[in-house]
Amino acid sequence: xxxxxxxxxxxxxxxxxxxxxxxxxxxxxxxxxxxxxxxxxxxxxxxxxxxxxxxxxxxxxxxxxxxxxxxxxxxxxxxxxxxxxxxxxxxxxxxxxxxxxxxxxxxxxxxxxxxxxxxxxxxxxxxxxxxxxxxxxxxxxxxxxxxxxxxxxxxxxxxxxxxxxxxxxxxxxxxxxxxxxxxxx
Amino acid sequence: xxxxxxxxxxxxxxxxxxxxxxxxxxxxxxxxxxxxxxxxxxxxxxxxxxxxxxxxxxxxxxxxxxxxxxxxxxxxxxxxxxxxxxxxxxxxxxxxxxxxxxxxxxxxxxxxxxxxxxxxxxxxxxxxxxxxxxxxxxxxxxxxxxxxxxxxxxxxxxxxxxxxxxxxxx
Numbered sequence: 061x062x063x064x065x066x067x068x069x070x071x072x073x074x075x076x077x078x079x080x081x082x083x084x085x086x087x088x089x090x091x092x093x094x095x096x097x098x099x100x101x102x103x104x105x106x107x108x109x110x111x112x113x114x115x116x117x118x119x120x121x122x123x124x125x126x127x128x129x130x131x132x133x134x135x136x137x138x139x140x141x142x143x144x145x146x147x148x149x150x151x152x153x154x155x156x157x158x159x160x161x162x163x164x165x166x167x168x169x170x171x172x173x174x175x176x177x178x179x180x181x182x183x184x185x186x187x188x189x190x191x192x193x194x195x196x197x198x199x200x201x202x203x204x205x206x207x208x209x210x211x212x213x214x215x216x217x218x219x220x221x222x223x224x225x226x227x228x229x230x231x232x233x234x235x236x237x238x239x240x241x242x243x244x245x
Numbered sequence: 246x247x248x249x250x251x252x253x254x255x256x257x258x259x260x261x262x263x264x265x266x267x268x269x270x271x272x273x274x275x276x277x278x279x280x281x282x283x284x285x286x287x288x289x290x291x292x293x294x295x296x297x298x299x300x301x302x303x304x305x306x307x308x309x310x311x312x313x314x315x316x317x318x319x320x321x322x323x324x325x326x327x328x329x330x331x332x333x334x335x336x337x338x339x340x341x342x343x344x345x346x347x348x349x350x351x352x353x354x355x356x357x358x359x360x361x362x363x364x365x366x367x368x369x370x371x372x373x374x375x376x377x378x379x380x381x382x383x384x385x386x387x388x389x390x391x392x393x394x395x396x397x398x399x400x401x402x403x404x405x406x407x408x409x410x411x412x413x414x415x
């Protein structure tokens with residue numbers, strides 16, 4: 061990201077200097093102003109969702125989901141390691157419910173714990189790819205930005221989003237199975 | 246598609262009822278959860294600011310137009326509107342970056358337009374692959390996660406293209 065930032069910034073700045081040097085500083089300030097606007101809308105989104113998700117967590121919904129996920133992930137990740145399965149379950153359910161903050165630490169320790177399993181490469185790859193599909197019950201950020209942009213039907217994206225995430229999940233899982241072989245230990 | 250309008254109210258009601266049955270202090274919990282939003286925003290703003298400044302400069306310089314023109318044949322062959330090309334490019338690297346690009350696209354083209362919907366779907370499905378790989382595989386020293394990253398990248402790319410197609414037919 062650092063290299064990308066540097067290269068794009070320098071090339072853009074050079075082009076602006078050639079075409080219209082007076083618009084350089086206004087462009088920077090407009091950009092920063094947009095960041096402020098986005099963060100304000102995000103503050104509203106996070107206030108609503110993180111408050112709500114905390115209630116869901118305290119009501120035991122996260123734990124209930126983790127219990128449901130465990131048997132499936134045992135098969136999918138080909139591991140018997142109880143601790144790893146625990147972390148995977150927390151990570152996947154937190155991601156699904158849109159609690160990125162709770163998901164990441166669990167995900168990191170899941171990757172570490174999977175390293176000790178017999179098919180470590182397969183398990184880690186599968187876990188990473190499943191994580192990257194980004195399947196989510198409510199894509200709250202996108203929905204909120206749509207509402208703020210004046211969408212008449214902000215929810216019209218739900219079905220395409222589900223289908224698209226599901227496609228990413230299935231394609232990714234198939235590719236991991238192909239790449240790391242089907243065999244079981 | 247009107248049934249989707251009921252998802253959120255029903256979800257909130259169900260969770261609150263479960264919470265009530267289990268004697269959760271809903272008010273305190275809600276406030277506690279919101280408290281967590283402040284450090285999150287605090288850590289997010291600098292990156293969003295950096296990327297927004299960059300994208301604005303990128304736009305003003307005409308570089309964005311040039312890139313768009315260069316990529317148009319490839320994207321139109323895939324059925325992806327060319328306006329979304331920047332989102333495709335930044336999505337794997339940066340969540341805050343794609344967020345600010347999405348905000349831009351929505352305010353420029355309207356949230357209900359085909360472009361706005363496609364952008365929302367591309368943003369909402371799939372993760373920031375390279376960023377996640379940096380975090381998740383940071384502790385794994387024995388092997389570089391090249392293959393998993395390639396797989397995730399390919400899967401997300403195809404699903405984003407599919408997402409644009411779904412937007413057209415659904």
